[in-house]
Amino acid sequence: MDKFVYQFSEGNKDQKDLLGGKGANLAEMTRLGLPVPPGFIVTTEACRHYLKHDRLPDDLRVQVTMALRRLEDEVGRRLGDSVDPLLVSVRSGAKYSMPGMMETVLNVGLNDFSVKGLIEASGDERFVWDSYRRLIQMFGKTVLGMEGEDFSRVIEAAKQAKGVTSDLELDAQDLRQLVEDFKAVVEEKSGRSFPQDPREQLDLATRAVFESWNTDRARVYRRRERIPEDAGTAVNVCTMVFGNLGETSGTGVCFTRDPSTGKPGVYGDYLVNAQGEDVVSGIRNTLSLDDFAEVDPDSYQSLRTIMRRLETHYRDLCDIEFTVERGKLWMLQTRVGKRTAAAAFRIATQLVDEQLITMDEALERVGGAQLAQLMFPQFDTDAERTRFTQGMAASPGAAVGKVVFDSATAVAWAARGESVVLVRKETNPEDLEGMIAATGILTSRGGKTSHAAVVARGMGKTAVCGAESLDVDEEQQVARADGVTMHEGDVLSVDGSTGEVFVGRLPVVASPVVTYLEEGLEAALVGVDEGTADLIQAVDRLLAHADAVRTMQVRANADTGQDAERARRMGAEGIGLCRTEHMFLGDRRVLIERVILAETAAERADALVALLPPQRADFVELLAAMDGLPTTIRLLDPPLHEFLPDRADLMVKVARAEEQGAASDDDTRLLAAVNRLHESNPMLGLRGVRLGLAVPGLFAGQIRAIAEAAAERVKAGHDPRPEIMVPLVGSLMELHLVRQEATRILAEVAEAEGVDLEIPVGTMIELPRAALTAFRIAEEADFFSFGTNDLTQTTWGFSRDDVEAAFFAAYLEKGVFTVSPFESLDVDGVGRLVDIATREGRGTRPGLKAGVCGEHGGDPDSIHFFHQAGLDYVSCSPFRVPVARLEAGRAVL
Ligand code: PEP
Numbered sequence: 031m032d033k034f035v036y037q038f039s040e041g042n043k044d045q046k047d048l049l050g051g052k053g054a055n056l057a058e059m060t061r062l063g064l065p066v067p068p069g070f071i072v073t074t075e076a077c078r079h080y081l082k083h084d085r086l087p088d089d090l091r092v093q094v095t096m097a098l099r100r101l102e103d104e105v106g107r108r109l110g111d112s113v114d115p116l117l118v119s120v121r122s123g124a125k126y127s128m129p130g131m132m133e134t135v136l137n138v139g140l141n142d143f144s145v146k147g148l149i150e151a152s153g154d155e156r157f158v159w160d161s162y163r164r165l166i167q168m169f170g171k172t173v174l175g176m177e178g179e180d181f182s183r184v185i186e187a188a189k190q191a192k193g194v195t196s197d198l199e200l201d202a203q204d205l206r207q208l209v210e211d212f213k214a215v216v217e218e219k220s221g222r223s224f225p226q227d228p229r230e231q232l233d234l235a236t237r238a239v240f241e242s243w244n245t246d247r248a249r250v251y252r253r254r255e256r257i258p259e260d261a262g263t264a265v266n267v268c269t270m271v272f273g274n275l276g277e278t279s280g281t282g283v284c285f286t287r288d289p290s291t292g293k294p295g296v297y298g299d300y301l302v303n304a305q306g307e308d309v310v311s312g313i314r315n316t317l318s319l320d321d322f323a324e325v326d327p328d329s330y331q332s333l334r335t336i337m338r339r340l341e342t343h344y345r346d347l348c349d350i351e352f353t354v355e356r357g358k359l360w361m362l363q364t365r366v367g368k369r370t371a372a373a374a375f376r377i378a379t380q381l382v383d384e385q386l387i388t389m390d391e392a393l394e395r396v397g398g399a400q401l402a403q404l405m406f407p408q409f410d411t412d413a414e415r416t417r418f419t420q421g422m423a424a425s426p427g428a429a430v431g432k433v434v435f436d437s438a439t440a441v442a443w444a445a446r447g448e449s450v451v452l453v454r455k456e457t458n459p460e461d462l463e464g465m466i467a468a469t470g471i472l473t474s475r476g477g478k479t480s481h482a483a484v485v486a487r488g489m490g491k492t493a494v495c496g497a498e499s500l501d502v503d504e505e506q507q508v509a510r511a512d513g514v515t516m517h518e519g520d521v522l523s524v525d526g527s528t529g530e531v532f533v534g535r536l537p538v539v540a541s542p543v544v545t546y547l548e549e550g551l552e553a554a555l556v557g558v559d560e561g562t563a564d565l566i567q568a569v570d571r572l573l574a575h576a577d578a579v580r581t582m583q584v585r586a587n588a589d590t591g592q593d594a595e596r597a598r599r600m601g602a603e604g605i606g607l608c609r610t611e612h613m614f615l616g617d618r619r620v621l622i623e624r625v626i627l628a629e630t631a632a633e634r635a636d637a638l639v640a641l642l643p644p645q646r647a648d649f650v651e652l653l654a655a656m657d658g659l660p661t662t663i664r665l666l667d668p669p670l671h672e673f674l675p676d677r678a679d680l681m682v683k684v685a686r687a688e689e690q691g692a693a694s695d696d697d698t699r700l701l702a703a704v705n706r707l708h709e710s711n712p713m714l715g716l717r718g719v720r721l722g723l724a725v726p727g728l729f730a731g732q733i734r735a736i737a738e739a740a741a742e743r744v745k746a747g748h749d750p751r752p753e754i755m756v757p758l759v760g761s762l763m764e765l766h767l768v769r770q771e772a773t774r775i776l777a778e779v780a781e782a783e784g785v786d787l788e789i790p791v792g793t794m795i796e797l798p799r800a801a802l803t804a805f806r807i808a809e810e811a812d813f814f815s816f817g818t819n820d821l822t823q824t825t826w827g828f829s830r831d832d833v834e835a836a837f838f839a840a841y842l843e844k845g846v847f848t849v850s851p852f853e854s855l856d857v858d859g860v861g862r863l864v865d866i867a868t869r870e871g872r873g874t875r876p877g878l879k880a881g882v883c884g885e886h887g888g889d890p891d892s893i894h895f896f897h898q899a900g901l902d903y904v905s906c907s908p909f910r911v912p913v914a915r916l917e918a919g920r921a922v923l
């Protein structure tokens with residue numbers, strides 16, 4: 031019989047696949063002897079079985095009975111009993127945290143019978159009726175698919191009848207009546223009565239948790255967080271403890287370090303006389319841990335001891351949910367906590383300094399995506415500003431956008447390219463799509479642990495929460511604070527690092543981490559606050575460690591001396607790709623146009639000669655910026671029509687001119703050339719090496735410019751290291767022909783200039799045929815560089831310019847892939863070609879240098895693959911260089 035049910039005391043933290051994150055950690059805390067209310071876990075395997083077969087596994091019923099009986103014996107109380115009855119919570123818990131995405135039912139076990147037992151045991155009639163009505167409400171919503179509205183309407187009516195405004199003013203008798211009214215609503219809306227059998231409640235709640243794996247919002251969240259669709263959720267059945275039993279009870283959430291800034295010291299929110307969901311939903315504003323220490327010093331002390339214990343055990347920031355029931359502390363959940371990028375870097379190095387983890391472990395705990403986030407610009411503190419409101423700095427960043435008040439508008443406006451700030455009283459899981467669409471989130475309620483804060487931090491989205499002066503009227507679509515009113519469409523600037531919100535658009539400035547990366551540690555530390563200094567030092571230490579352990583080099587894709595200099599400051603160890611076509615943008619475009627329009631060989635030769643000086647000058651600059659480091663210069667790659675005016679525009683222009691009998695010769699000739707060069711599939715047409723072979727003298731001129739630039743630098747006593755790279759090669763012969771020409775020109779220039787020129791000639795691998803015949807191509811190639819943009823395009827047969835907009839959304843939706851293959855390398859397909867070409871290329875030419883210069887060179891996941899494939903370097907845009915250094919280091923661990 032498969033084991034589908036585990037007592038808390040049977041599992042441990044390493045069983046997240048089977049027990050879910052929450053269950054595995056509850057088990058771990060139980061094993062540590064911490065005060066966890068007893069319970070059991072129904073495994074993710076049972077969930078997968080249910081989702082596949084649409085029914086619970088047969089064995090499950092029996093195993094739940096056994097676990098339940100053991101639980102009852104352990105706590106000495108029975109589910110549904112008329113004397114001191116046991117109540118349980120039924121909560122979801124997948125392997126990966128999905129905050130608020132799935133269902134929970136509390137107070138399971140209450141019915142018309144056990145209600146009496148609980149009144150006697152607790153001595154608090156109001157509390158018991160309130161618990162019962164909460165059960166019916168949650169059960170109705172999650173199990174019976176009713177609307178929240180169905181219940182809130184009844185509550186409103188009850189309050190109105192009594193002439194009160196707050197739920198707290200309803201007394202035991204009112205709540206008792208409410209229970210009856212709720213039962214009637216359930217009958218009316220769902221067509222069945224609220225089940226009185228506690229076991230039936232438990233089984234239906236379990237099933238509802240399983241079902242909630244597939245709600246729209248859970249799917250959206252999984253897609254966004256790249257959580258596998260088939261993992262399923264576990265169900266945690268846990269003895270209820272009550273934080274709402276009066277002033278000596280309460281519930282809270284805490285962190286062993288500040289998850290927002292990484293500042294050392296504990297951090298948390300506490301609510302007196304409340305149940306768990308009240309804190310996380312952010313419906314009431316909370317007390318700090320310091321206030322909690324005043325209110326209940328004993329529980330606070332126990333909590334601090336446990337926090338330290340957990341941090342020592344997990345050796346990481348832990349986030350904890352706890353409840354105090356009449357002065358007794360209970361642990362309801364813990365996990366290694368989510369944190370912002372800044373907190374990740376600071377905490378990792380703090381833990382090293384506290385000798386709790388090694389530097390390798392610290393490096394494993396930060397990521398390139400987080401570093402990229404730290405490089406985002408921030409608001410300019412010197413700019414004039416009008417403050418709108420102030421809340422808690424829930425998730426850092428500088429977001430500027432138009433105010434919207436609901437998720438649907440956020441999605442619609444973002445789809446038409448607008449930046450929006452989603453302004454809400456509080457957010458709940460239904461707002462998820464709006465939060466994804468928004469650049470920033472602002473709420474008037476809730477603490478740093480509210481849903482909005484937790485989800486925003488997870489997404490790396492700027493958020494300010496709990497802005498108390500803010501009054502959000504979602505109906506009227508206005509937000510007011512300190513006498514200022516904002517309407518839909520007005521612009522706000524949200525500073526998630528300070529919690530401030532400003533009216534209008536504030537200018538942004540570079541992040542201090544970028545100052546550090548560009549100007550060095552000393553310069554970056556001048557005049558910054560302690561937290562920023564701490565962060566910069568953490569980044570510096572972790573990058574240094576990554577540099578020390580990594581085996582792959584990191585180069586930059588840069589086309590100008592200026593870009594190259596910046597890249598070098600950011601740690602680039604060479605240029606992996608200089609796209610020479612970028613040298614012919616702007617005014618210089620006509621130089622290429624002249625080559626294309628030349629009608630005689632002499633005209634073309636003249637035009638080609640004119641290309642030489644500007645290119646040589648650019649190469650000199652580039653080689654100067656990269657002196658002593660490899661500088662890979664790629665010969666012209668794009669289809670030539672890209673250098674000519676747009677065909678449709680030109681046709682209209684010429685047709686109009688002809689109508690008026692005034693067509694110019696130049697335009698007519700240009701149109702003829704454009705027509706001649708027009709291709710249906712230009713990316714598969716006359717480009718890359720094909721251009722070099724079809725347009726005599728084009729590559730030769732470029733090769734000469736490179737050689738002469740190098741000679742000039744050598745003669746001036748410098749150390750230029752150019753490498754010539756041929757694009758879009760598919761066969762050995764193509765490369766052979768270009769190489770032959772290169773060898774001749776390089777020798778000519780060396781001789782004429784009187785210098786030695788050792789310039790390697792290599793090829794890009796960006797066609798499947800090149801990868802599959804790499805063992806041959808390597809005969810003529812001094813190096814390989816994978817152009818994974820084109821290699822992805824040609825392997826999948828996806829037009830890189832069209833498909834993302836055309837149908838990738840549908841592909842992502844249908845799960846064909848979880849991320850665009852242009853963003854993160856398709857390891858199974860394109861990756862296999864990279865692997866084959868590297869291995870077989872080196873079979874022919876041992877030690878063949880191989881790198882990658884497609885966009886994937888800066889993508890964290892792809893970098894790990896390239897390391898595994900044995901590449902010598904990755905090359906990416908200058909701003910990605912630090913990210914790549916970090917990830918190349920992490921790839922080794
Ligand atoms: C590539 O194809 O991956 C590449 C680097 O070349 P480009 O993007 O210029 O086509």
Ligand code: MG
Pocket residue numbers: 757796817819820
């Ligand atoms: Mg390419």
